[in-house]
Amino acid sequence: MDAAQEFETHRPRLFSLAYRMLGSAAEAEDAVQDAYLRWHGALPGQVAAPGPWLNKVLTNLCLNRLTSARARREEYPGSWLPEPVATGGGALGPMEHAEQREAVSFAVLTLMERLTPPERAAVVLRDAFAYSHREIAGVLDCSEAAARQLYHRGHRHLSDDAPHPAPDPAQNAALLQRFLSAAADGALDRLEELLAEQVVVWADGGGKVRSAMRPVTGRNNAARFLAGLFARFTGGVRLEFAEANGLPAVLGWEGDRLTSVGSLDLGPGGVTAVRILRNPDKLAHFAAHHRPLSQNA
Template identity: 70%
Template structure:
């Protein structure tokens, strides 16, 4: 039991990166525990690698079924946000580490096949050698290399080459929120890139745009409208989730929205708003726990 609990944070981090869902990650880790509990420990030479292999295969199975479910999902699908100011996803000390768990990157990971996703996570987040990756996936080392190259190409093709500093992003976010809250249309438009897009994930459970909204003027008007609706009885707070600032909306003690602002060339290039209550539950519990411990 103690050996597994020592590995649990690392296993959750692996499963979350694979699945993009905190709830699914917790379930997968629990399934791995059941496998561990029933295993012949005398046959387990190294618990860490053994558990990582078991968990990765459990996640691969979940990803296969999740693809069918997401094809039927109501509106845009976004990952479940996770607070990272308490070290929940491991060290996020570099820009590369933060980008790897960002909402934008987790959305991009949806383009990959389950094996491609596994190889990228094991290589980039856990620094597995190609030999170790091959051992987890039961393939040849050469095949592991090929899968990794193909996966990274898919991710590179879909990502902007512009990278803003933390200071630039923080300043832009502050001005963005102020302009939206004040209903200053021209000031807000000036902060947005030409092809800025808003994705809102309500999952059919709460009101949210069923399709992405693109274009500077349309997005600015949409955001000002949202802030106008939030003006009464809503507490807005900024925290850290997925290695980046997140705007949290609280109503009567309940978390009702988590918004991520992506900065790129020309200003704000994307806004992702999670409103599905099921996807906010983990983040809400984390936030309450951090508040109690503050």
């Protein structure tokens, strides 16, 4: 097996690592490509164990990218949401258990933005890739005690607003069907029945398409906003179900162009969060890789 072929055997794992680190599929692919260039340029005999070597190179590439990404996201117009990834084909690994789905959920990836880049690396490497604290220390070039502290501090920041466990996909899909039906009918009473009292709606247009610039909070406000949004944007839009970040999502297509990806979080009292991705730059990767769960919604 030549060097290029061997790298391809590691590519799925590397993408999964980079996406968890960056929250962006496009940036993750770029980081993986940069790792390939490092791999291709390595001197003979420099790489004794390809897997760990590539993980360390990629993690450090992601750490560099996170530093600049944090500055860009502070100036991002409106709400920033992670890019959706089509996970039905195993792009981010197995999605058989609630913990696996929750780890790549929009809720958790959004919370990860609170962490420093080293904290995020420690959490991802330990929770998603079962690295020991000693192995994390080797990747981050710090002491084992420092790696342990980074991990525990990162988890403490995440636990402050930890999301509720991801529901069963079938339960989520059924809820999504009821939600869409109520929104399509403009039935505010039915919509409100599905929403938790303190529900929050985030819409990410990136300043490139029409979208709410601030989160919409509260059951009544959210129901009115969603019914109005549905009425404005679904004329001529084909809806389809797919799996995004481990859970069912609804896609909006205008012709052959993907224009939105929407998902729901479920908690006590009903739907606790609605996330709507409309920034076209964040939809290209999903459009190229998604696998529908069913035909038209």
